[in-house]
Amino acid sequence: MRFDSPPSPTQIEIETIDGRRTPVKLIVNPRARHVSVRIDPTRREAIATAPSARHLKHAAQFAAERAGWIAEELARLPRWVSLTPGAFAPFRGVDHELVFAHGRGKPRH
DSSP states (O other), rough: OOOOOOOOSEEEEEEESSSSEEEEEEEETTTTTSSSEEETTTTTEEEESSSGGGHHHHHHHHHHHHHHHHHHHHHHHOOOOOTTTTTTETTTTEEEOOOOOOOOOOEEE
């Protein structure tokens, strides 16, 4: 008979230096040799990786110890742009308004 441990949380929240709470995703990667923390720029989230499920608690502590670094790296990411008509998107340092024109035609700038 096998007794599995209850599933551990897959996400925690850590408090940064400025008092904000930031979510950190916890994942298990059997190929990992050490506990690590990284920033996923696409999803704009911090990810703590552990080599096994029993090291997830250590990964959560490791992320909490590096709360300042996590906050700095998330702040360094470029601002998020909504690609909807009327929104402004930066291109080569200049904000451009996104406009939708009906029909087919050549792009204008």
